[in-house]
Amino acid sequence: MKSLKNLATLCLFGLFLWNCSTEQKDEKQQAVVNPPHKELNINNPIIKDKFTADPAALVFNDTVFLYAGHDEAPNDFNFYRMNEWLVYSSTDLVNWTEHPVPLKTTDFEWAKGDAWAAQVIERNGKFYWYVTVEHGSVQGKAIGVAVSDSPVGPFKDALGKAIITNDMTTEHTQITWDDIDPTVYIDDDGQAYLYWGNTACYWAKLKDNMIELDGEIHTVELPNFTEAPWIHKRGDWYYLSYAYQFPEKTAYAMSKSITGPWEYKGILNELAGNSNTNHQAIIEFQDQWYFIYHTGGIQPNGGSFRRSVCIDELHYNPDGTMKRVIMTSEGIQ
Numbered sequence: 203m204k205s206l207k208n209l210a211t212l213c214l215f216g217l218f219l220w221n222c223s224t225e226q227k228d229e230k231q232q233a234v235v236n237p238p239h240k241e242l243n244i245n246n247p248i249i250k251d252k253f254t255a256d257p258a259a260l261v262f263n264d265t266v267f268l269y270a271g272h273d274e275a276p277n278d279f280n281f282y283r284m285n286e287w288l289v290y291s292s293t294d295l296v297n298w299t300e301h302p303v304p305l306k307t308t309d310f311e312w313a314k315g316d317a318w319a320a321q322v323i324e325r326n327g328k329f330y331w332y333v334t335v336e337h338g339s340v341q342g343k344a345i346g347v348a349v350s351d352s353p354v355g356p357f358k359d360a361l362g363k364a365i366i367t368n369d370m371t372t373e374h375t376q377i378t379w380d381d382i383d384p385t386v387y388i389d390d391d392g393q394a395y396l397y398w399g400n401t402a403c404y405w406a407k408l409k410d411n412m413i414e415l416d417g418e419i420h421t422v423e424l425p426n427f428t429e430a431p432w433i434h435k436r437g438d439w440y441y442l443s444y445a446y447q448f449p450e451k452t453a454y455a456m457s458k459s460i461t462g463p464w465e466y467k468g469i470l471n472e473l474a475g476n477s478n479t480n481h482q483a484i485i486e487f488q489d490q491w492y493f494i495y496h497t498g499g500i501q502p503n504g505g506s507f508r509r510s511v512c513i514d515e516l517h518y519n520p521d522g523t524m525k526r527v528i529m530t531s532e533g534i535q
């Protein structure tokens with residue numbers, strides 16, 4: 203009888219221990235499911251109500267102006283459908299104001315579509331927008347230039363014809379889209395330069411009027427250059443970043459002169475989530491450098507033809523090389 207009583211006590215004690223351990227386990231599981239955390243602001247992509255691609259940015263009067271192509275491809279259409287460019291402005295890189303559509307491919311009478319990558323630069327109070335379009339009569343892609351008195355437009359064709367047509371460069375005659383992705387830079391001495399290209403990277407000087415080439419077209423040799431050159435300068439160093447291989451990473455080269463020689467420095471940004479292209483703009487704003495790019499990250503329909511612009515910080519090493527970009531969901535807080 204006594205041993206039965208002992209057995210019952212033992213069973214009760216066992217049940218108590220089992221119950222305790224189950225409660226502890228439940229608490230642990232609870233902790234895994236609901237970790238204590240601070241609510242994050244998910245700021246990337248920065249534009250969520252439209253698909254935006256191929257960002258370029260301009261800092262003017264303490265404001266950042268973002269220029270992007272508008273990805274208009276329907277969900278069942280797997281190629282680029284782009285007919286216009288968009289412009290947004292921000293004074294904190296978090297809150298963005300959309301302005302009326304500043305420029306369309308139909309604003310260039312000689313073009314027949316494809317609002318591909320572009321960049322705006324200011325000179326003497328005028329804003330020049332170099333754009334990629336499909337040419338209406340010269341086979342292939344071409345570069346046009348539009349002008350406005352305001353960074354948000356409206357812009358109009360500044361030249362009445364293309365500044366670059368496919369037949370002006372013959373480095374890669376097997377493709378008709380080697381003359382795309384213009385980037386423009388005005389050097390400290392006032393000389394303006396236009397870089398552009400796909401498969402080959404081209405550059406030429408621009409006259410002071412910004413709408414005519416000044417001299418011949420040159421070619422730069424860069425490892426695995428695909429497209430999307432962007433020129434910027436920090437201190438004594440010029441940087442030529444570009445889309446590398448395909449699907450695209452962003453790589454870069456450095457030089458002490460805007461005309462080179464350029465020394466390859468490696469990968470700057472990895473494959474950008476869910477997009478086979480990668481297209482960067484690099485700016486300094488309020489003493490911080492930023493890397494602006496696109497991903498296919500808006501779900502459920504984002505992807506290579508429905509892209510979205512994102513921004514993250516860019517940092518440099520003491521020797522002037524750039525640290526690899528860390529793409530974040532939080533973006534700029």
Ligand code: CA
Nearest residue numbers: 368371372380
């Ligand atoms: Ca060509």
